[in-house]
Amino acid sequence: MGLRSFRFAVLVAMACAAQPVAAHGGGPSIWDVAIAYKEAKDFHRLFKYVTGKDPGFSHGLVRSDGSRESGIYAIAYLNKFLSDFPGDVGVIFEFLIGGDPKIYKVDGKIHGKRKRSKEIWVGLTDKRWSTVAAKDVIAWRISLRDGEKELCSYESFLFPHSKEEAKELASLSGSGKESSSGEVTERPIVPVSKTGVP
16 A cells, blocks of 8 residues: 555545534534535436426435536434424535635525425535545535524534644635634635525
8 A cells, every 4th residue: 555545544534533513402413424426316206207396305405506416415414303403504514625725615594394304415516516526525514503503513523624724725825814813714605506495
């Protein structure tokens, strides 16, 4: 095994050791997150072929481009049904791509009052991510919010470390601007259109 393969194996092992950030009280929490590539056909249902109508996706869904289905998805597994959450659920997915010092962000709202699901899918579906593989998402953090209040979050082991490295690289290259707290404030944000079924 070469040095490059060894470093990749270590990064994968550390990324798999993701831990939830403590939920507030006995409220909702995220117990696991999977990063996977999904094709448009993965969202098609037999009901649509028979009736011609799309019943909608049964899970909470946020996409960076609502008109496209194929892409990389962060799938968050919850301890409660979406219908048990207070009001609409805000979702923020921050991530780093290998070889790129920028921290990207996708955010949106899940209208989950009728959703009897314990999953939230956040998709990187616009064209800018079409050449990126799921394995290239090396560090990430997903958080659920009720307005300004964070309900719970979950992050990969590498995310806090990668954030520091991204900040350091940005200050060296001048590609980001740091606030007085030291956080990189100039971050590209991927626009999000409407989420799945209301």
